[in-house]
Each structure stands twice: as C-alpha cells, then as structure tokens.
Amino acid sequence: MFWTKVKRIARSGFYSFWRNGFVSFSGMLVMIITLSVILGTIFLGAILKSSLQEIKNKVDVNVYFVQSASEDDIMAVDKSLQALPEVSSVTYTSADQALSDFKTKHQNDQFTLQALDELGTNPLEASLNVKAKDPSQYEGIAQFLQSSSALSANGASIVDKVNYYQNKDAIDALNRLIDSANRLGFALTMFLVAISILITYNTIRLSIFMSKDEISVMRLVGASRTYIRGPFVISGAMYGLFSAIITLVLFWPITLWLGRVTQNFFIGLNIFSYYVSNFGQIFCIIVFSGVFIGAFSSYLAARKHLKV
Amino acid sequence: MILFDNVSKIYSDSSVALEGISFSVEPNEFVSIVGHSGAGKTTLIKMFLAEEKPTDGAVFFNDTNIQKLKKKEINEFRRKVGTVFQDFRLLPNKTVYENIAFAMEAAGRTDEEIESDVPHVLELVDLAKKIWNFPHELSGGEQQRVAIARAIVNQPDVVIADEPTGNLDPMNTNDIVQILKKINDLGTTVILTTHNKAVIDSLGKRVITMENGKIIRDDKKGKYMV
Numbered sequence: 001m002f003w004t005k006v007k008r009i010a011r012s013g014f015y016s017f018w019r020n021g022f023v024s025f026s027g028m029l030v031m032i033i034t035l036s037v038i039l040g041t042i043f044l045g046a047i048l049k050s051s052l053q054e055i056k057n058k059v060d061v062n063v064y065f066v067q068s069a070s071e072d073d074i075m076a077v078d079k080s081l082q083a084l085p086e087v088s089s090v091t092y093t094s095a096d097q098a099l100s101d102f103k104t105k106h107q108n109d110q111f112t113l114q115a116l117d118e119l120g121t122n123p124l125e126a127s128l129n130v131k132a133k134d135p136s137q138y139e140g141i142a143q144f145l146q147s148s149s150a151l152s153a154n155g156a157s158i159v160d161k162v163n164y165y166q167n168k169d170a171i172d173a174l175n176r177l178i179d180s181a182n183r184l185g186f187a188l189t190m191f192l193v194a195i196s197i198l199i200t201y202n203t204i205r206l207s208i209f210m211s212k213d214e215i216s217v218m219r220l221v222g223a224s225r226t227y228i229r230g231p232f233v234i235s236g237a238m239y240g241l242f243s244a245i246i247t248l249v250l251f252w253p254i255t256l257w258l259g260r261v262t263q264n265f266f267i268g269l270n271i272f273s274y275y276v277s278n279f280g281q282i283f284c285i286i287v288f289s290g291v292f293i294g295a296f297s298s299y300l301a302a303r304k305h306l307k308v
Numbered sequence: 309m310i311l312f313d314n315v316s317k318i319y320s321d322s323s324v325a326l327e328g329i330s331f332s333v334e335p336n337e338f339v340s341i342v343g344h345s346g347a348g349k350t351t352l353i354k355m356f357l358a359e360e361k362p363t364d365g366a367v368f369f370n371d372t373n374i375q376k377l378k379k380k381e382i383n384e385f386r387r388k389v390g391t392v393f394q395d396f397r398l399l400p401n402k403t404v405y406e407n408i409a410f411a412m413e414a415a416g417r418t419d420e421e422i423e424s425d426v427p428h429v430l431e432l433v434d435l436a437k438k439i440w441n442f443p444h445e446l447s448g449g450e451q452q453r454v455a456i457a458r459a460i461v462n463q464p465d466v467v468i469a470d471e472p473t474g475n476l477d478p479m480n481t482n483d484i485v486q487i488l489k490k491i492n493d494l495g496t497t498v499i500l501t502t503h504n505k506a507v508i509d510s511l512g513k514r515v516i517t518m519e520n521g522k523i524i525r526d527d528k529k530g531k532y533m534v
Contacts, residue, residue, distance in 0.1 A: 008413050016401055019401040214399050221386065221410065227414060
C-alpha cells in the first residue's frame with residue numbers, strides 16, 4: 001500500500017503541476033529569478049576569488065644582493081627560503097640576467113642604453129623573487145631575511161636591500177581590502193539568497209492559498225494530511241526542477257556573452273570557461289536548491305490550510 | 309446511530325448558533341432538517357462532521373463521541389460519511405473519474421476496486437458518458453450528481469446533503485431528490501438540510517424544523533411548515 005500511495009501522490013502532483021499551467025508558470029518565473037541570484041552569486045564569488053588571487057600573485061618581495069655576493073651564497077639563501085612553509089616560490093635572477101632583461105625592456109630607449117654602456121660595468125644586482133602563499137606572511141619572511149645567519153658571508157651581510165619595507169603599507173592595505181571584500185561578498189550573497197527564497201516561498205504560498213477550498217474538500221472526504229500535502233510538495237519540487245533546468249540553459253548564452261565582454265576586465269577569468277568547467281558542480285547546486293526551496297516552501301504553505 | 313445530546317454552540321462574539329439541540333437518528337432513516345437561513349442547519353452539520361466543536365453537549369456516532377476523536381480517527385470517521393454540498397465542492401483540476409477516485413484513494417482502496425467501482429457509481433447517477441470531463445464542463449445538476457457519486461462510492465453509513473438543491477432548477481432538483489431516495493432505499497441513512505418546500509412535501513419522511521438555533525418541531529411524516 002505504501003508504494004501505491006507514493007505512486008498516487010506523485011501522479012497527482014504531476015497532474016496538478018501540468019493542469020495549473022498559469023500558476024505553475026508564474027511560480028517558475030519567480031523561482032528562475034531566485035536560482036539566477038544563487039547562480040549569479042556563485043559567479044560573483046568565483047570572480048572575486050580569482051581577482052583577489054591575481055592581485056595576491058602580483059604581490060611579491062625582492063631580495064637584492066650586494067655585488068660581491070657569490071652565487072653559492074645566494075643559492076644557500078634560496079634553499080633556506082624554499083624550506084619556509086609560508087613561501088610559495090622563489091625565483092633567482094643573476095646580475096647578468098637582470099642586465100639582459102633590462103636591455104630587452106629598454107631596447108627602444110637608446111639614451112638609457114647608451115648611459116649603461118658608458119658605465120662599463122653591470123650596475124644591477126642579483127636578486128631572489130619571493131612569493132608567499134598569503135600576502136599576510138610577507139612580514140615574517142622579511143624578518144627571517146633580516147635575522148637569518150645564512151645571509152652572512154665572512155660576517156658581512158650579503159643582502160643589499162629587501163623591498164618589503166618600501167611596499168609594506170601597500171601590502172597591509174591590500175590585506176585589509178581582501179578581508180573586507182571576502183566578508184562583504186559573503187554577507188551580500190546570504191542577503192540576496194535569503195530575500196529570493198522568501199519571495200519564492202510567498203509565491204508558492206499564494207498558489208496554495210488559491211487551493212484552500214480544495215484542501216478543505218479533501219479533508220472532508222477523509223484524506224490524510226500526508227495524502228493532501230504530498231501532491232503540493234511534488235508540484236513544488238517540479239517547479240524547482242524545471243526552473244533549475246531553464247536557469248542553467250539561460251546562463252549558457254549569458255555567460256558566453258559576458259565571458260567575451262568581461263575577459264579583460266576580470267583579470268584571468270573567463271566566466272563561460274568557469275561555467276563549463278564547473279558545470280557538474282553548479283548543476284547539482286542549482287537543481288538541489290530549486291527542488292529543496294520548491295518542496296519545502298510547499299510543505300510549509302500547505303500546512304497552514306490543513307487545520308479543518 | 310446518531311445522537312445530538314443537548315448541543316449548544318455559542319461563538320466568541322456571544323452570538324448563539326445552536327441552543328440545547330437534542331435528537332437521534334436511527335439507521336436507514338431519511339431525515340430532513342428545515343429552517344430559514346441562519347436557523348443553525350449548517351452549524352449542526354459542521355458539528356457532526358467534526359469541523360466545529362460544540363460549546364456544550366456532545367454528538368455521538370455509533371456510541372462514539374465525535375468531538376473526542378483524534379486527528380487520524382477523524383479521517384477514518386469521515387470516510388464512513390458521504391457529504392454533498394450546495395456548491396458541489398468538486399476538485400476543479402481533476403476529471404469526474406479522478407474526483408470520485410480521490411475519495412476512494414483517501415479511503416485506501418486498491419486500484420482494481422477504483423477501476424471497477426467508479427464507472428459503476430457513475431452509471432447509478434446517470435453520468436457514465438461524462439467520466440473524463442472536468443467539473444467546469446458540466447452543468448450544475450451534473451456537478452451535483454458527481455458530488456453524490458463521490459459521497460456514496462465508499463458505501464458510507466450515512467450521507468449528509470447540505471442544501472444540495474440550492475443552486476439547481478426544479479428539474480435537476482427532482483433528479484437529485486430521487487437519487488437521494490434511491491440511496492436511502494438501498495439502506496443508507498440520509499440527512500438532508502433544505503429550505504425547499506416542494507422537496508420536503510414530496511418526500512413524506514421525517515422533518516426536523518429549526519428556528520434561531522433551536523428545534524421547534526420534529527414530525528415523523530412531516531411537511532414544510534416554517
């Protein structure tokens with residue numbers, strides 16, 4: 001009898017979804033907006049994360065060594081930096097490499113190149129470019145460079161300068177900005193999602209309110225609460241399912257267009273590529289959200305009219 | 309079978325809907341309850357269907373106090389009672405077949421029983437040809453016949469008809485009354501509320517007359533005398 005009951009509830013839910021065409025359509029429109037907000041916040045989160053990551057990657061610290069420092073000494077420093085858990089990468093640039101890079105960069109600036117030739121020697125220093133896993137860790141790395149004994153050759157420091165201290169204010173400001181952006185993004189997401197869910201709940205409540213006479217008739221022929229509420233929950237879940245599919249399809253051309261338009265604006269992230277490569281995960285989130293919001297709203301809304 | 313024991317209903321604004329109502333209905337009886345609008349007929353029906361609770365007194369069905377039934381027991385009790393209303397109260401998005409099948413499904417009947425009984429009961433009310441129509445495609449008289457088919461399909465002990473002819477023309481009214489009589493002849497208790505004089509006079513059965521929430525007459529073979 002249990003499966004017969006489940007089958008009847010499912011059939012009845014499907015019929016009521018199909019036959020209440022206009023109500024289903026308007027319910028689905030609101031649900032599509034809700035799911036679009038959820039999907040939009042997923043993209044917004046991805047854009048924010050990717051942009052912040054790009055900015056974080058642009059932050060680095062250069063350690064410049066004195067002209068007399070030997071390559072072995074510099075390599076020793078390189079090795080000890082690599083061993084630090086907060087360091088993400090260390091890149092060595094020799095004095096010769098620095099000179100050739102400088103020449104390439106200024107190849108159209110004859111005046112500068114001429115001045116360099118007149119010097120006769122290479123004025124540039126060898127350097128290590130250090131990237132941390134997180135911008136907040138540069139302070140610790142800079143302190144390590146200042147205090148480490150590995151920096152000394154014959155008692156004298158081989159480090160000429162560490163540019164962290166020149167950039168300290170900018171890095172601190174960026175850290176604060178990243179923190180605030182993350183917090184604000186999360187709060188905004190929660191707010192928008194909560195508002196959309198409330199609107200969907202109210203729309204479904206309104207459509208069930210129109211069926212309140214029907215519910216009272218069902219009660220009077222002796223139908224149980226589960227048997228009355230079941231089809232509404234199934235209809236609600238179907239609003240969610242179809243709205244989710246429509247939303248996912250609609251976002252295909254939207255992200256394709258946005259991807260092209262905004263690729264240069266959002267550094268390094270193409271929204272369309274992000275959508276395609278994460279489609280499985282996004283599909284699950286949106287379908288689950290739609291079905292859950294639809295079914296749960298219907299469950300709550302139908303409960304109100306079951307008191308007869 | 310049915311006993312109203314000194315039942316009163318006073319609403320919160322201290323308006324009195326029923327006052328000291330006492331009467332009993334025996335199995336297989338056909339009882340008409342008559343009275344002007346506001347006399348308390350519908351409130352009486354609501355008490356019996358456990359839609360409302362009396363302020364005082366009790367309503368019994370086969371020695372069970374209806375107001376003391378738990379939620380689940382109310383569902384089971386309602387399946388033993390068929391109800392027909394003035395406004396038909398069919399489910400608008402279900403076909404004639406589905407409307408009747410719904411009452412059977414609610415009573416836990418099998419698919420086989422539903423498939424055999426629904427066409428049969430529709431033949432009884434002469435609506436076999438409209439089995440796949442929706443309620444809005446039927447006339448008032450036809451809709452009421454569907455409501456009656458739904459009320460009797462579970463073979464209830466009692467059928468309650470609350471002003472079933474209120475929205476119908478004389479010809480359809482006569483059809484509905486004949487169907488109710490037939491149901492009664494087949495052994496089901498029928499309680500009919502109406503203020504249609506012609507219906508009461510043609511029945512020649514027991515008539516309870518109400519006025520201002522009280523019973524003023526109870527005649528074994530009554531006429532309409534309001």
